[in-house]
Amino acid sequence: MEHNIRNKIIIILSYLLIWALAMIVFWFFTSGSDAMSYSLMYLWIILPVTTFVESVLIGKNDFFGKGKWGFTLFFGLMYMLAEYGTFKMANNIAVNKINAPDFGMIVAGVIISAIGILLGSLWKKKH
Template identity: 45%
Template sequence: MDIGSKIRKSRVDAKLTQEQAAEALGISRQTISNWENEKSYPDIVSVLKMSDLYRVSLDYLLKGESSMSSYMDYLDESTNQVKSRRRLSALIVVLSYLTIWTLAILWFWFSPDETGKAMVYALGVIWIIIPLTTFILSLLIGEMDLWGRCKWFASIAFGIMYMLLAYMSFSLANNIATGKVNEPNWTLLLVGTVISLLGIGVGHLISILKK
């Protein structure tokens, strides 16, 4: 039995119409029809969703006669594409944060000294922009499940970077002015980590609700 016939049989056995299946999978009815008639193939993510929706095993959907070989080749390619997209998404998240973090440091050291600059930097950058950036990017990490179970450790990295932001600006300026080396503010490590954990948690919850 080919992949299209298996998809159709699984849907019918689950007592679902094409419209109902399409709505549950978040795709169009025409896409379901194309899969069942083998005008196009589902990617690995869609196969996993159909396995859950139709209550059939992946072995049933993916294993079979020699006519399935072309689909398996397609699925291998599709899986590699999904992995590539996830790696690209992870890279974009990391580079986005590092760019904003670096610009914040450069602004502190190289912007003109003006009255109230320290207050603007403290309130605008350290307590608004960076925490908001941390939360949003952490939410994306949780929603896209970047790095799998290891995604929760990203919160520690965010916490460290948040602490270093303050240390590389106010603390370093104070060290230079006084000639003394002060320790980083470890409280900021905790604050940054908690903000990131909240973002990842919300994103993870969103991904669960979408299923």
């Protein structure tokens, strides 16, 4: 039981660490000319792949029981916040105006996570 709790914590903390790293890289190590490469690398590759892999692991190990599907919303919100906390926030600061987040990003994150959890759950059933 203790082993299972530790693994759940590791799954969540590893995602949060990668997410935080994405924020740190944007704010401290990129410039305006890096916007396209940052977007491709973090918002289109690293965060979606991390979401997918973490979701597969959650599904495969049946972490959180039926509550595992609630993590699709967590991953969706975090994906939206990644975009909002980088490009939208930089724009907010530049124009001194608060723009609304792109809630469509939540849907993208939820879909990526749901596919991962589904595949992980199917993987568990096969073994």
